[in-house]
Amino acid sequence: MSHRSDRTLDVRALARVEGEGAMHVRVRGDAVEDVRLEIYEPPRFFEAFLRGRRHTEPPDITARICGICPVAYQMSACAAIEDACGVSVPEPIANLRRLLYCGEWIESHTLHIYLLHAPDFLGYPSALELAKDRRDLVERGLALKKAGNAIVELLGGRAIHPINVRVGGFYRAPAPSEMAELALTLRVALDQALDTVRWAAGFDFPDFHHDHEMLALTTPGRYAIESGTVTTTGGLTFGPQEFEQHVIEEQVPHSTALHARLAGRGRYLVGPAARYTLNRQWLTPLALQAADAAGLGAECRNPYRSILVRAVEVVYAVEEALRLIYAYEPPTRPYVDVPPRAGVGFGATEAPRGILFHRYGLDAEGLLTTARIVPPTSQNQASIEDDLRRFVSARLDLDDERLTAECEQAIRNYDPCISCSTHFLDLTVDRG
Secondary structure (H helix, E strand, O other): OHHHOOEEEEEOOOOOOEOOEEEEEEEEOOEEEEEEEEEOOOOOOHHHHHOOOEOOOHHHHHHHHOOOOHHHHHHHHHHHHHHHHOOOOOHHHHHHHHHHHHHHHHHHHHHHHHHHHHHHHHOOOOHHHHHHHOHHHHHHHHHHHHHHHHHHHHHHOOOOOOOOEEOOEEOOOOOHHHHHHHHHHHHHHHHHHHHHHHHHOOOOOOOOOOOOEEEEEEEOOEOOOOOOEEEEOOOOEEOHHHHHHHEEEEOOOOOOOOEEEEOOOEOEEOOHHHHHHHHHHHOOHHHHHHHHHOOOOOOOOOHHHHHHHHHHHHHHHHHHHHHHHHOOOOOOOOEOOOOOOOEEEEEEEEEOOEEEEEEEEEOOOOEEEEEEEEOHHHHHHHHHHHHHHHHHHOOOOOOHHHHHHHHHHHHHOOOOEOOOOOOOOOEEEEEO
16 A cells, blocks of 8 residues: 555554553555564562562562462462572472462463453454353353462462462462362363363464464473473473573663563563473373364464463363362471572463563572562563564555554464553554
């Protein structure tokens, strides 16, 4: 479209993402000259005010970073503190942590699938409009999310910002009768999760693929969630203790979040598609069957199909939760002591949106001297911008309104977590 060959698209507030961000696209001639995913929320300084706190405090403090995935911050924090103190938790406590994390995966993925992303594929501006025509779909999504919330509430003490998690384990372990009641809810949720995969498999997915190096935790024998070795599709492997040697963060002018890259390798991608691609063989038979029936192959490099991967991970998380509940025997003690010592500890777990790194330095009294947190969304920003650049280049014939809407959907493929937001688009177009 020659009369629109020079134009600038400014999306001041992205819709249906957790947080406030913006998008800027500048086109000159037939080339996309600049693409920026702008995160403009002010810095929150968690790393700064963790310094000087006791080594027992990071799980409670970092849980407040995100209302959608507080468990991820708690688990990475616990892993890092325990690493610094030279403590390992016994298997019963580790299993309870994995069960808690399954609950977060279920509720977070279901929120994204039904309320944030599915409206794009079904032609609705929001889940509220979808509910007017298909109340049954939204109710199924809410019921499935409620099952995840039930796990987090039982093990975490409440569904939002859990209070039952502590360094070394939990303040309280659930009774077998409470676990049995939870299993009843999850058996119903398993059917809902399988229905979700079949439903999402019917969406129309644009033909778009990327070549980013993918990065996720791997644990031979099971799908990685709360622990593992960092692995990439390019053959790189390293432990959480080495992540600062490989993950380089840099400030960019247009974002208050740091951009991350792999040293000597460049941009990379974390999240469900990376986990699936690197861990598919460890899915349960039922989850693997659901993935195959949905058309997911050996890897997922079409970001639009990430909604399918999330649905398959919900199936896995429900099954894994049931397995852990059926095998549950209350631990003799719900936590182990973690006496302080001077040292540096590292933790990495798989938040719903991808791997989350924590590093803490402690003095001999157990006070934090340093803190570093690398969340998934900042790791993905460079890859999202690269995808947007290629996405826009292939769609320059679209008018501004349609192109803006499709770019926003493309960003939602990655479920960026900035912080909670309810804004819709505010679009300004300047043509040269």
